[in-house]
Amino acid sequence: MRPAVHTLHAEWIKLRSLRSTWYTLACLFAVGLGITALAANGAGRDWDTLSEADRLAWDPTEHSLTSYIVAQLVIGVLGILVVTSEFATGLMRTTLTATPRRGRVLAAKVALAAAVAVVAGEVLMFAAFLIGQPLLARQGVPSAELGDPGVLSAVVAGGLYLAAIALLAVGLGTVMRATAGALATLVGIILLVPALAGLFPSWMQGVFDYWPTIGGAAAMGTVADPDYPHPWLNLGGMCLGVAAVLAVAFVLFRRRDV
Amino acid sequence: MSMIDVRGLTKRYGPHTVVDDLSFTVEAGQVTGFLGPNGAGKSTTLRMIVGLAAPDRGSVTIGGRRYAEIPVPLLEVGALLDAAAVHGSRTAYAHLHALAVSNGLPRRRVGEVLARTGLESVAGKRAGGFSLGMRQRLGIAATLLGDPKVLIFDEPVNGLDPEGIRWARDLMRSLAAEGRAVLVSSHLMSEMAQTADHLIVIGRGRLVADAAVSELTHASGEGTVLVRAAEPGDFALRLSAAGAGVREGLEGSLVVSGMSAGDIGRLAAYHGVALSELTPQRVSLEDAFMELTRDSVEYQGVAA
Numbered sequence: 001m002r003p004a005v006h007t008l009h010a011e012w013i014k015l016r017s018l019r020s021t022w023y024t025l026a027c028l029f030a031v032g033l034g035i036t037a038l039a040a041n042g043a044g045r046d047w048d049t050l051s052e053a054d055r056l057a058w059d060p061t062e063h064s065l066t067s068y069i070v071a072q073l074v075i076g077v078l079g080i081l082v083v084t085s086e087f088a089t090g091l092m093r094t095t096l097t098a099t100p101r102r103g104r105v106l107a108a109k110v111a112l113a114a115a116v117a118v119v120a121g122e123v124l125m126f127a128a129f130l131i132g133q134p135l136l137a138r139q140g141v142p143s144a145e146l147g148d149p150g151v152l153s154a155v156v157a158g159g160l161y162l163a164a165i166a167l168l169a170v171g172l173g174t175v176m177r178a179t180a181g182a183l184a185t186l187v188g189i190i191l192l193v194p195a196l197a198g199l200f201p202s203w204m205q206g207v208f209d210y211w212p213t214i215g216g217a218a219a220m221g222t223v224a225d226p227d228y229p230h231p232w233l234n235l236g237g238m239c240l241g242v243a244a245v246l247a248v249a250f251v252l253f254r255r256r257d258v
Numbered sequence: 259m260s261m262i263d264v265r266g267l268t269k270r271y272g273p274h275t276v277v278d279d280l281s282f283t284v285e286a287g288q289v290t291g292f293l294g295p296n297g298a299g300k301s302t303t304l305r306m307i308v309g310l311a312a313p314d315r316g317s318v319t320i321g322g323r324r325y326a327e328i329p330v331p332l333l334e335v336g337a338l339l340d341a342a343a344v345h346g347s348r349t350a351y352a353h354l355h356a357l358a359v360s361n362g363l364p365r366r367r368v369g370e371v372l373a374r375t376g377l378e379s380v381a382g383k384r385a386g387g388f389s390l391g392m393r394q395r396l397g398i399a400a401t402l403l404g405d406p407k408v409l410i411f412d413e414p415v416n417g418l419d420p421e422g423i424r425w426a427r428d429l430m431r432s433l434a435a436e437g438r439a440v441l442v443s444s445h446l447m448s449e450m451a452q453t454a455d456h457l458i459v460i461g462r463g464r465l466v467a468d469a470a471v472s473e474l475t476h477a478s479g480e481g482t483v484l485v486r487a488a489e490p491g492d493f494a495l496r497l498s499a500a501g502a503g504v505r506e507g508l509e510g511s512l513v514v515s516g517m518s519a520g521d522i523g524r525l526a527a528y529h530g531v532a533l534s535e536l537t538p539q540r541v542s543l544e545d546a547f548m549e550l551t552r553d554s555v556e557y558q559g560v561a562a
Contacts, residue, residue, distance in 0.1 A: 002362065003329075010360030017352035018345065090343030093310055094400065097337050098360050100309045100326040257311035 007099055007108040015112060020081060025120055028074040029127070035067035036128040037135060044139030059223040060144045061151050064132025065125060065158045068220065069191075069213060072165040075117055076186045079169030082113050084179040093258055102254045106174065110246065113170045114163055121162030129155050150222035157219035157235060164235075165190065165212060168242045174249035210237030261286050261408050261439035262307060266316035269302055269463075276302045278463040279316070284441045286407065289434045291454030291471075292443040295551050299463035300443040301339070304412050307441075308337045320408055332361040336401025337410040341393040341417070346386025350377055350396050353385060358403050367403050375399040376425075390417030398429070409433055411442045415449060427453045447547035461551040474546055483519045485512040486535035493531050500525055511535070 015021050043063065050058070083106075086092040099105050129146070136143040144151050169186055176182040194213040197205075209215035209228070216238030218231035228234050260283035269277040277299040284290045294300050305311040307318045309325035320328065320335055328334050344353055354368045372378050375395040380388070385396060394414055401409055411430070415423045430453055434440045444450050450457060450471075457474055459467040467474060487493040490512055494504045502517035514522060519538045526533050 006360055006362045010356045013352060013356040013359055014345075014348070017348050017356070019347055085345060089345045090340050091345050092343075093305075093339055094343050094357065095360070096310060097308045097335075097339070098332055098357050100328070100331060257305070 003101075004104060004108070007101075007104050008111060010099075011105075011108045011112050015082065015116070018081075018085070020085070021078065024074060024078045024081070028071055028078070028120060029124060031074055032067045032071040032124045032128060033131060035070055036064055036132045039063065039066060040132045040135035041139075043136050043141045047139070047141045057223055058142055059221050060133060060136050060142055061129065061148075061154050062221045062223070063136065064129045065155065065220045067128055068125070068158055068162060068217065071121075071124060072162055072190055072212070073187065075121065075162050075166045076169035076190070077183065079113050079117065079166035080173040080179055080182045080186065082109050082170055083173035084177065084182055087177045088179060096258055103250060106250055106253045110167060110170055113166050117163040117166030118159060121166070122156065122159030124162065125155050125158035128158075144222065148222070153232075154220050154222050157232070161212075161217060161220065161235060161238075164216075164239050164242050168212070168245055171242065171245035171249040174253050175245070210234055210241060212238060260284060261321060262441060263319045263322075264303070264307065264316070265318070267303065267306060267313050267318060268315040269299070269306060269311065270314050276463050277306070277313075280460065280463065280465055281316075282458045282465060282468050284408075284439050285456070286439045287434055287437050288455035289430050289440045289442060289453055291450035291457045292441055292460075293447060293450055293457055293547065294443075294445065294460040294466075296445055298445075298460050298551070300445075300460065301412055302463075303460075304337070304339060304410055304441075304443060307410065308335065308339070310339075330361050330404070332357070332363060332404030332406065334404070334406050335408045335410065336404065336406040338394075338397040338401050338414060339410075339412045341390065341397040341414075344385040344388075344393060344396060347384050349382050349384055350388075350399075351381040353396065354400060354403065357400055361404060363403055367405075371399040371402045374402060391419060391422045394418055394422070394426070398426070406438070408439045409441070411440070413443055413445070415444070415446075423449070459547065459550050466550045482539045483514045483517070483522055484535060484537040484539055485514050485522060485533060486510070487512070487526065488532045488534070493526065493529075496525065496529055496531075497522070513539075 040063070047055075047058075086095060095105060096102060129151075133143040133145070146152055146155070168189070169182065172182040172185050173179070176185065190212045194211065197208055197214060200208075215228055215234040218225055218228035219235045221231065225231070262284035264283070265281050267277055267280040268275065280299075280303060292300055292303070302311060306313050307320070307325065318325065325331065325335070350372070351368060354371065355365065358365065358367050369378075372381050375398055377392065377395055377399060380392065385393065388396065394417060398411070398414065401411070415426050418426060430440050430442060434455070442450070442453065454471055456470055457467065458465070484507060485493070490510050494512055497504045497512070497514055497517065500517065502522070503515040505513050507513040519536050523533070523536055
């Protein structure tokens with residue numbers, strides 16, 4: 001047990017002693033909350049143009065949490081850098097010489113990234129909700145409170161979703177061993193594929209039910225979506241996919257020469 | 259018992275055999291130089307010793323154990339494989355602190371190794387601003403954290419200024435004098451001649467020589483003798499007749515091989531030739547190294 005704690009402690013020192021960690025977290029909140037505020041300020045105009053059916057489907061909670069689309073990219077960068085910054089500088093050799101149990105090193109990185117991302121993700125999503133809703137209300141647009149049905153679980157789901165993306169990024173960083181390649185792949189997964197989802201063959205649509213930004217993000221809504229009757233299952237499915245990527249990462253990390 | 263025991267080590271990258279059935283041992287209490295031209299497989303061998311690369315065949319043990327089985331590696335082995343392997347925006351102190359913590363070493367060790375490597379004044383500075391020489395010192399500091407019995411340095415004097423080279427040399431000598439096994443790779447024979455007690459020379463991944471420094475200089479080819487005589491042409495004929503190899507040296511001198519200075523002197527006396535110089539030319543370690551690895555240099559320049 002003690003060696004695992006030492007490894008975790010060492011990884012924590014490494015993470016907090018880099019300025020880039022703090023810059024990335026600052027960027028996460030600036031971007032996430034900035035987009036929330038901008039979107040909320042535009043909501044009054046949008047509301048006036050909405051049809052009756054659209055107004056019925058209006059989901060103020062989801063509206064405030066939509067900033068996750070960009071925030072997941074920033075938290076992903078954090079996850080990628082946990083691994084690739086060591087490969088880029090060659091520090092990984094020093095790390096693995098000091099701790100030859102490679103599984104333990106990667107497990108510590110995953111655990112640390114998960115802890116940081118859960119905290120940052122939840123704080124961001126709660127802040128986005130608590131900042132977004134008063135802005136909506138001020139413009140006479142229907143808004144929600146944390147106690148309303150489904151709201152708390154949607155906000156919590158947002159934080160967990162961001163943490164899962166951070167872990168996906170750790171896995172991609174480990175597999176790719178290079179920041180640029182891992183980031184490009186992450187952007188492809190979370191932004192490009194969802195944007196082009198309609199072009200894919202129909203059998204892919206089943207996978208998209210659990211894909212980031214598509215089905216995987218459904219739990220951030222409070223209005224029932226007929227496509228996703230059990231949105232937490234979709235989020236759970238996405239987490240399984242992330243776990244599969246991490247499993248591949250562990251196998252490669254233990255086997256490859258450094 | 260040997261501190262490092264390399265047996266039949268082989269590593270292939272695709273069709274290239276980078277390390278080829280390499281066996282040697284590294285003993286405690288001395289500096290072992292690990293020499294070879296660039297691309298000879300030195301770094302790959304060192305990476306296999308500390309478990310970063312997996313051998314295709316063969317094994318390495320340190321103090322009788324495989325590296326991965328050592329419970330607290332920094333207490334047993336300190337390895338500097340690449341001085342640039344530091345995150346540039348981390349301070350020297352944080353870099354060493356994280357390493358110490360990863361092996362459960364007390365924090366005071368960080369201050370102690372910073373002092374031994376003369377880096378106390380820059381402990382709080384980011385490593386990105388360090389000169390290559392300072393990075394080498396930081397890398398050496400990291401190897402000393404656990405006060406290990408085995409030290410491995412890959413090209414540790416690269417980028418050091420003359421003062422730094424002398425410091426590194428003295429440090430390695432003193433580490434060996436403390437009873438540790440010190441393995442130092444280099445492609446510079448002249449550097450190793452002043453630092454190492456024992457040499458392991460490889461070329462194209464194969465063992466070329468494994469001997470004490472003193473043995474190596476004697477073994478590799480007999481020396482030549484520089485001779486100056488009043489009538490060099492005449493004497494050259496007599497030398498050849500006596501079975502020696504003779505070629506012309508600078509300024510009318512003769513370079514004689516295959517005959518000792520004593521025999522040359524006797525031959526001159528017998529024929530009544532006056533010699534103005536008779537100097538045995540010692541084979542330098544540098545020449546010995548060139549001789550040993552001539553066939554195994556990966557890229558050879560053509561003399562213009």
